[in-house]
Amino acid sequence: SVVCFVGTIGAVLMRSDLNMWLAVLIMLVVGLLIGAWQAFWIAYVKVPPFITTLSGMMVFRGLSNVVLQGKTVSVTNEKFVQxxxxxxxxxxxxxxxxEGINLLCVIVGVIAxxxxxxxxxxSRAVRKRNDLEVESLTKTIIKAVIIVAVVMFFTLRLAQYKGIPMALLWVAVVVLIYxxxxxxxxxxxxxYAIGGNETATKLSGIDTRxxxxxxxxxxxxxxxLAGILTIARMTSAQPTYGQNYEMDAIGSCFIGGASAYGGVGTVPGVIIGALxxxxINIGMSIMGVDANYQKVVKGLVLLAAVIFDVVSKKKNS
Structure with missing residues (x-):
């Protein structure tokens, strides 16, 4: 709903011929303020996060409908779209x-x-030098070979088409930063400490709020930022944008290695889960699977990921 609301604000602002960069800045600030609003209730008033974000979902979905009045607003700023x-x-x-292949894409893939x-x-050498636990060299090499092979495969596929999509560039920047x-x-x-044990973190003198x-x-x-990318990709804003994004995000986290108990997971892992x-989404759409059955499949995938996490946690305990 925040994605939809921010995208709605941006589309309306650009329709009124506001400067593109100013519109982008306003969208980011709106997203930041919404995050701060919810963060205040969760961190300082101790409202349960589920209730806070659930109410926010209804509030900002409703505001999106109020602003758009159930209509579609086109985004005609070509520079913004590109x-x-x-x-x-x-x-x-x-x-x-x-000629015939995007060399910049290939070079970026090789450098990556x-x-x-x-x-x-x-990282492995540093951990070993400090007498920390490291995985075996064979396992490290096998994992590295698989990751490099996958990256180069997609790099070559992109290079044979049109190169690096702008959306992928923005995602890469966010992934690197976080x-x-x-x-x-x-x-x-x-x-990570709060996710692992909030009480112990507090007792360590860290202000968890x-x-x-x-x-x-x-x-x-x-x-x-997701709202900006969404209206740029769809070249419009609609009251329905962003629906079920939250379920895809939760599924991506669990598939990518995050734990329901907290304190576990990495940003690259979540990206793999999102991929x-x-x-799954694109495959079912290509196969012509009914939208209702798609929800069933994604729900079962999410359940399976959480069950695996819970069972693994119990086994380790």
């Missing part, structure tokens, strides 16, 4: 002008794989 991943020309230009291998081996925050910063460590506020405010900001959910 920059944020909508329309036919929403690809990063090939500065190398390759090289960086992944470098940081994987470097991977760094969660794995290399103090705030990221606090997030500030961490909760930070987390939910960031969720609002990301929902704002799998996307494959």
């Amino acid at each position: 920059l944020f991943g909508g329309g036919a020309n929403c690809y990063v230009p090939d500065i190398f002008h390759g 794989c090289a960086l992944y291998l470098f940081f994987t081996l470097r 991977t760094y925050i969660t794995s290399k910063t103090t705030v990221g460590r606090y997030l 500030k961490i909760y506020f930070f987390a939910y405010t960031n969720m609002g900001l990301l929902a704002g 799998l959910m996307g494959v």
